[in-house]
Amino acid sequence: xxxxxxxxxxxxxxxxxxxCFLNYADVLGNNYxxxxxxSEEIGYIIKSVHHQVKQFKPNEIIAHADDPYNSLYxxxxxxxxGEIVDFEGKVLRIEELSAPDTIATAFIFGDNNQxxxxxxxxxxxxxxxxxxxDLLRLFRTHExxxxxxxxxxxxxxxxxxxxxxxxxxxxxxGKLAHYxxxxxxxxxxxxxxxxxxxxxxxxxxxxxxxxxxxxIRELNEEGIIDTRGKQITIRDSNALSQFLK
Amino acid sequence: xxxxxxxxxxxxxxxxxxxCFLNYADVLGNNYxxxxxxSEEIGYIIKSVHHQVKQFKPNEIIAHADDPYNSLYxxxxxxxxGEIVDFEGKVLRIEELSAPDTIATAFIFGDNNQxxxxxxxxxxxxxxxxxxxDLLRLFRTHExxxxxxxxxxxxxxxxxxxxxxxxxxxxxxGKLAHYxxxxxxxxxxxxxxxxxxxxxxxxxxxxxxxxxxxxIRELNEEGIIDTRGKQITIRDSNALSQFLK
DNA sequence: CCATTACTGTAACATTTGTTACAAACTTAC
DNA sequence: GTAAGTTTGTAACAAATGTTACAGTAATGG
Numbered sequence: 001x002x003x004x005x006x007x008x009x010x011x012x013x014x015x016x017x018x019x020c021f022l023n024y025a026d027v028l029g030n031n032y033x034x035x036x037x038x039s040e041e042i043g044y045i046i047k048s049v050h051h052q053v054k055q056f057k058p059n060e061i062i063a064h065a066d067d068p069y070n071s072l073y074x075x076x077x078x079x080x081x082g083e084i085v086d087f088e089g090k091v092l093r094i095e096e097l098s099a100p101d102t103i104a105t106a107f108i109f110g111d112n113n114q115x116x117x118x119x120x121x122x123x124x125x126x127x128x129x130x131x132x133x134d135l136l137r138l139f140r141t142h143e144x145x146x147x148x149x150x151x152x153x154x155x156x157x158x159x160x161x162x163x164x165x166x167x168x169x170x171x172x173x174g175k176l177a178h179y180x181x182x183x184x185x186x187x188x189x190x191x192x193x194x195x196x197x198x199x200x201x202x203x204x205x206x207x208x209x210x211x212x213x214x215x216i217r218e219l220n221e222e223g224i225i226d227t228r229g230k231q232i233t234i235r236d237s238n239a240l241s242q243f244l245k
Numbered sequence: 246x247x248x249x250x251x252x253x254x255x256x257x258x259x260x261x262x263x264x265c266f267l268n269y270a271d272v273l274g275n276n277y278x279x280x281x282x283x284s285e286e287i288g289y290i291i292k293s294v295h296h297q298v299k300q301f302k303p304n305e306i307i308a309h310a311d312d313p314y315n316s317l318y319x320x321x322x323x324x325x326x327g328e329i330v331d332f333e334g335k336v337l338r339i340e341e342l343s344a345p346d347t348i349a350t351a352f353i354f355g356d357n358n359q360x361x362x363x364x365x366x367x368x369x370x371x372x373x374x375x376x377x378x379d380l381l382r383l384f385r386t387h388e389x390x391x392x393x394x395x396x397x398x399x400x401x402x403x404x405x406x407x408x409x410x411x412x413x414x415x416x417x418x419g420k421l422a423h424y425x426x427x428x429x430x431x432x433x434x435x436x437x438x439x440x441x442x443x444x445x446x447x448x449x450x451x452x453x454x455x456x457x458x459x460x461i462r463e464l465n466e467e468g469i470i471d472t473r474g475k476q477i478t479i480r481d482s483n484a485l486s487q488f489l490k
Numbered sequence: 491c492c493a494t495t496a497c498t499g500t501a502a503c504a505t506t507t508g509t510t511a512c513a514a515a516c517t518t519a520c
Numbered sequence: 521g522t523a524a525g526t527t528t529g530t531a532a533c534a535a536a537t538g539t540t541a542c543a544g545t546a547a548t549g550g
Contacts, residue, residue: 084409094406106399108399109398110399110402111396116403116407136392139391146391147381150354153395153398155357156351156402157402161361164361164412168329170508199497208537210498210500210501210538213499217499416506416507442528453509455509455530456506456508460507461529462530
């Protein structure tokens with residue numbers, strides 16, 4: 001059963017069981033996969049496919065890179081992080097996901113169903129698993145779900161592309177500028193409340209922490225940004241844009 | 246009509262037209278999208294959807310980054326390259342595609358149908374376009390095509406993930422080692438015939454060309470590799486693996 | 491409230507990579 | 521076969537980033 005041992009299974013369900021969807025119908029209603037699908041319909045759907053709920057403790061590894069991947073996993077509670085870990089324990093953080101996101105949507109299909117990242121639970125986390133075959137059947141019976149799934153895969157691909165663009169910006173200034181300008185867009189304000197610590201940012205950018213600190217100090221000295229703890233004010237976004245090259 | 250002006254259209258086709266599929270049925274037969282679909286069936290399929298063939302000259306830009314993207318494009322002749330280009334003309338090469346590949350499969354869907362890369366024709370190139378709506382209809386009528394499409398998207402996502410892993414390897418030695426070991430695997434030999442010039446490799450890695458040349462010379466001096474033009478012999482693949490960290 | 495842990499700021503120094511420039515070698519077109 | 525264009529090798533130097541270490545600060549859990 002994929003990369004889970006049976007002990008992790010809270011409640012193995014068959015098509016007659018209603019445990020899971022009853023507990024999680026509200027969460028699933030917010031899942032992109034079931035966007036514009038009624039709660040009632042979601043209930044029917046979950047009943048009609050094989051599914052399991054599995055539970056993980058904080059910092060527990062959910063799946064290792066290169067594990068085979070044959071079911072769709074929907075986070076119904078908690079949050080996880082996907083990262084590439086090298087031999088010496090150095091980390092490149094790829095993405096964070098939390099309920100009601102789906103995990104590694106793209107990797108159930110393709111010629112090589114292997115995870116490219118190691119997935120770790122950040123907190124107490126529960127996953128709902130649906131096997132590939134059942135998912136395909138679902139696509140046949142619920143076209144809306146198929147369209148949603150295509151959109152999810154597409155959004156992931158966009159995310160990966162943005163990530164590549166960011167990593168391709170050779171300088172730390174470039175990476176930081178990219179990140180900050182993205183935040184300005186999503187938070188709709190020049191006064192940013194950062195969600196990540198410097199240490200985490202350094203992991204996201206794949207650089208050394210003191211190097212990031214140095215650049216942040218320089219940008220402060222140059223009057224481009226103004227940091228006060230995790231509160232950052234963008235003073236000169238044009239200057240930031242200049243670094244995106 | 247997407248990012249093409251009408252002048253580029255060779256032969257606008259309606260569902261009664263058989264021009265395109267007649268000319269390209271053999272190519273399409275090799276396309277992953279129509280894997281395990283008979284030529285006859287492919288003919289029916291192309292006749293049943295809106296489609297156009299468009300032509301590009303070598304080095305002609307097919308689509309700019311951030312262009313909207315509303316049709317699937319199948320390369321029926323020639324090859325293209327997708328790259329991120331910054332203000333100053335510096336380049337990060339993302340991927341190369343040639344007939345019968347499909348272009349940016351994932352970006353027709355999602356909340357933001359924008360291309361992440363600029364696509365340029367490498368040679369005399371012809372594309373077959375199928376609008377999103379017709380593609381979705383096709384998924385409904387031909388389940389095999391849907392499954393193929395999901396696999397294509399998944400393979401793309403795998404490719405992007407590998408790219409991220411490669412870019413995340415901080416050192417040039419790491420990137421080069423990653424590339425060489427991948428080549429050893431695909432060419433099934435320690436004697437590699439490189440498909441890319443140093444200049445191209447530098448673009449793929451997102452680094453400066455002389456820096457790459459220096460590392461190649463160093464690895465030669467250290468007896469790890471042995472380069473003779475585009476012919477490279479891997480002498481110590483263990484040493485190479487050590488750089489993948 | 492204290493102890494513990496994690497996070498931040500900073501400095502000196504080592505290492506890597508980029509930049510620029512130029513010459514040699516190789517390709518290609520004519 | 522020659523000229524023009526491209527790719528490669530190399531060097532000196534500049535700039536960016538990593539490493540290590542340590543002290544100060546904030547956050548957290550009992």
